[in-house]
Amino acid sequence: MASRGAQQRVQVLRALRSDPVGLEGLREAARGRGGLCPDLRPLVWPRLLSVDPAIRPPRPAPPALQDHRDRGQVLLDVARSAPRFPPGMAAEQRGVLQQQLAGLILHVLRAHPQLHYYQGYHDVALTLLLVLGQRRAAPLLEQLSMHHLRDFMDPTMDSTKHILNYLMPLLQRESLRLHDFMQRAEVGTVFALSWLITWYGHVLEDFHHLLRLYDFFLASHPLMPVYFAAAVVLHREEEVLGAPCDMPSLHQLLSRIPPDLPYERLVLRAQELFQRHPHSRLAPRHPKSIAIRSFGAFQRAASHQRPDAVLRRQRRGSSRAGGDADATPLPSAGPNPLVKAAVWGLSATLGAVALAVTHTALDWGPEFLLRLF
Missing domain, CATH: 1.10.8.1310 (Helicase, Ruva Protein; domain 3)
Structure with a gap:
C-alpha cells in the first residue's frame, strides 16, 4: 500500500507540474486500482473538472x-x-x-x-x-x-429518463438471459435512479467506497455511472435470476446495493463495458443528453490547463501591473502541513465550534481535516 501511494504521488506531482497539466496521468491515477490517496484528492479533483485549485x-x-x-x-x-x-x-x-x-x-x-x-x-x-x-x-x-449532472437538473425528467435508458441495452448485450428476465418482470430501470443522480451517495454507507467511485467518475465520461450500474447488476445476475419474476420483488432486490461488493473488479468491468459498448451504439440517434453533447468540448478545455507554478507567476506579474491577483499556494502532499492548514482555516473562520470540530476530527486523521478546510 505504501509503495502504491508513493508511486501515485510521483505520478500525480509530475502530471501537476507539466505544462500543460498532464490530465491523462491524473485520470489514470484516479481510475487506477484503489483510486486516489486521500491527501491527493484536493489537488486532483479540481484539475479533473478544469478548476484552478x-x-x-x-x-x-x-x-x-x-x-x-x-x-x-x-x-x-x-x-x-x-x-x-x-x-x-x-x-x-x-x-x-x-x-x-x-x-x-x-x-x-x-x-x-x-x-x-x-x-x-x-x-x-x-x-x-x-x-x-x-x-x-x-x-x-x-x-x-x-456538465456531468446537467441532465438531471432540467425542469423535466426527460433527460434523466434518457440517461436511464442506456442501462437495459447494456444488459442485453452482455446477458440476454438476464435482460429478458428483467423485461418479463417489468422492473424497468427506476431502481437505479438514485444511484445515478447521487453518484451512489444515497445508497453507499461506506464513505471510502463512495470516494473511490467519485475518483472514478470524475476521471471518466458522464455516462460511466450507468456503466457501473450495469456492472453491479451483471455481478448479481444469479441472485437476480433466483428471485421471483415480478416487479415488486425484483425492484426491492435491485434497489439495495450489497455492502460487500468487489468495487475494484466492478470499476474494471465498467471500463471494459464502456470500451466494448460505446454509448453511440447504444443510442445511435442524436443524444438528448446535454452532458454527452458537451463532453468533448469540456475535455478539450480541460486539456489546456496550466500548472500552478506558471499561474502563480502570471498572477504576481498581473498584481505588479495593477491587477487583482487571487491566488493561494497548493497544499503540500504531506499530512502535517495539511493538518496545520486545516486547523488554521477552521480557527479563523468558525471560532470555537471549529476548534471543537478540529479536536474531534483528529481522531479521524488528516483526511477528515482536509474535508473541513
Missing part, C-alpha cells in the same frame, strides 16, 4: 441570506442528511456543516438560474463538502452541475 473563491453566503425558488426543499433535504456524516460527530459540529451544505447548494443554484434542484443533489454536494470544504467545493459543484 490555486484560486480561492469567495465563501458562499449562509442560507439565511440566500433566496431561491427551491430553498425550502434544499433545507428539508439538508436536515435529513445527518446519516451521511461521519459517525460520532457531535450534533453542534454537524449543524455547522449542514449550514455550509445548504449555503453551498443555494450558491450554485443562484449563480445558474437554468439549473433546477432535484432531491439527491445534496448527496453530491455533501461529498464535495466533506472532502474539500465549502469554499473549494463551490467551483467543483458548479462544474459538475453544468
Whole structure:
C-alpha cells in the first residue's frame, strides 16, 4: 500500500507540474486500482473538472441570506442528511456543516438560474463538502452541475429518463438471459435512479467506497455511472435470476446495493463495458443528453490547463501591473502541513465550534481535516 501511494504521488506531482497539466496521468491515477490517496484528492479533483485549485473563491453566503425558488426543499433535504456524516460527530459540529451544505447548494443554484434542484443533489454536494470544504467545493459543484449532472437538473425528467435508458441495452448485450428476465418482470430501470443522480451517495454507507467511485467518475465520461450500474447488476445476475419474476420483488432486490461488493473488479468491468459498448451504439440517434453533447468540448478545455507554478507567476506579474491577483499556494502532499492548514482555516473562520470540530476530527486523521478546510 505504501509503495502504491508513493508511486501515485510521483505520478500525480509530475502530471501537476507539466505544462500543460498532464490530465491523462491524473485520470489514470484516479481510475487506477484503489483510486486516489486521500491527501491527493484536493489537488486532483479540481484539475479533473478544469478548476484552478490555486484560486480561492469567495465563501458562499449562509442560507439565511440566500433566496431561491427551491430553498425550502434544499433545507428539508439538508436536515435529513445527518446519516451521511461521519459517525460520532457531535450534533453542534454537524449543524455547522449542514449550514455550509445548504449555503453551498443555494450558491450554485443562484449563480445558474437554468439549473433546477432535484432531491439527491445534496448527496453530491455533501461529498464535495466533506472532502474539500465549502469554499473549494463551490467551483467543483458548479462544474459538475453544468456538465456531468446537467441532465438531471432540467425542469423535466426527460433527460434523466434518457440517461436511464442506456442501462437495459447494456444488459442485453452482455446477458440476454438476464435482460429478458428483467423485461418479463417489468422492473424497468427506476431502481437505479438514485444511484445515478447521487453518484451512489444515497445508497453507499461506506464513505471510502463512495470516494473511490467519485475518483472514478470524475476521471471518466458522464455516462460511466450507468456503466457501473450495469456492472453491479451483471455481478448479481444469479441472485437476480433466483428471485421471483415480478416487479415488486425484483425492484426491492435491485434497489439495495450489497455492502460487500468487489468495487475494484466492478470499476474494471465498467471500463471494459464502456470500451466494448460505446454509448453511440447504444443510442445511435442524436443524444438528448446535454452532458454527452458537451463532453468533448469540456475535455478539450480541460486539456489546456496550466500548472500552478506558471499561474502563480502570471498572477504576481498581473498584481505588479495593477491587477487583482487571487491566488493561494497548493497544499503540500504531506499530512502535517495539511493538518496545520486545516486547523488554521477552521480557527479563523468558525471560532470555537471549529476548534471543537478540529479536536474531534483528529481522531479521524488528516483526511477528515482536509474535508473541513
